[in-house]
Amino acid sequence: MKTLRYLWLFLLVFVTGLMPVYADNTETGGEKGKVDVQEIVFGHISDSYEWHILTYGDTHVSVPLPIIVYSSNTGWHAFLSSNLAHGQEYEGFYIAETGDYAGKVVEKDAQGNEVRPLDISITKTAFSLMINSLILVLIIVGVSRWYKNRKPSSEAPKGFVGFMEMFVMMIHDDVIVSCVGKEYKRFAPYLLTAFFFIFINNLMGLIPIFPGGGNVTGNIAITLFLALMTFLAVNIFGTKEYWKEIFWPDVPTWLKVPVPFMPVIELFGIFTKPFALTVRLFANIMAGHAIILSLVSIIFITASLGVVLNTSMTIISVLFSVFMSCLEVLVAFIQAYVFTMLSAVFIGLAQVHHEHK
Secondary structure: OHHHHHHHHHHHHHHHHHHHHHHHHHHHHOOOOOOOHHHHHHHHHOOOOEEEEEEEOOEEEEEEOEEEEEEOOOEEEEEEHHHHHHHOOEOOEEEOOOOOOOOOEEEEOOOOOEEOOEEOOOOHHHHHHHHHHHHHHHHHHHHHHHHHOOOOOOOOOOHHHHHHHHHHHHHHHHHHHHHHOOOHHHHHHHHHHHHHHHHHHHHHHHOOOOOOOOOOOOOHHHHHHHHHHHHHHHHHOOOHHHHHHHHOOOOOHHHOOOOOHHHHHHHHHHHHHHHHHHHHHHHHHHHHHHHHHHHHHHHHHHHHOOHHHHHHHHHHHHHHHHHHHHHHHHHHHHHHHHHHHHHHHHHHHOOOOOOOO
16 A cells, blocks of 8 residues: 555645646647647656756746857857756857757857867756766665675564665676676676666655656667676677687588678677667666656646547546556566676677687
């Protein structure tokens, strides 16, 4: 019963968070009862220079983030994103509303064309990444303190520490040891870090209020970087036998010379593996966010269609949203588990050793 109560509370907070957005769209969009679902969904999924919390009437509650840009004409600039709110211009910079640079900080060159400065701003995704990483570090450090003065005769940990130990042992024994093989100790720190990093970011993305709600693992730049780390771990630490199987595999000679069919295919496979890791994690997390937001938006879309229809669709929307929220919690774990498992499998395949009689 407590779990069901928490789920209803989660959905209530989520819907409440969208109500000001609906009100703002109604006031600015012209026609009463209309809500721009596309703007809500893509506004949440895409990155931004501020962390918008809610809009109540004409009041916008946001967390301004630092913008750090370098212009080839005027040098470095650092200021808060609040200076560029509502189409304002500051120090020659503004956020483009249309064109190739829509949503990005731009300036105008001598000919009046929009150009992009070197932009290393702390955006919503970057800020959410920092918060989630800090949470992960605090959790790991807090749990490790229990083991610092632990003796062999001490009782098994309970509560949250025991829960974390179960997670660590499950990933370590069932995934890393079984998939990597004898060299598992070299790669266990990276694989455990990857699992908990993805899992924490997935869970924080499901929390609809600040500091949650950031679409970190639904950002393809983040998933690409994680896949790149696996790519480096696979190919830098790959054995001689691994590279031999790529450039001179154990297949009939006519498949290798004069036209290297199999080596080309094997070499192509080196790059398809990280690509698969990138797209799988990115697509599943982004789709989950979009589906939940779309389901909740049904309540506001049907607001102008009458009490009976709106009430029935609201009940359906709430039920499906609760179901999808439960499913996304499961997906948050599954995607972290699958990414870690596939990374361990790829690393294990690169650690092949042929036994010579």
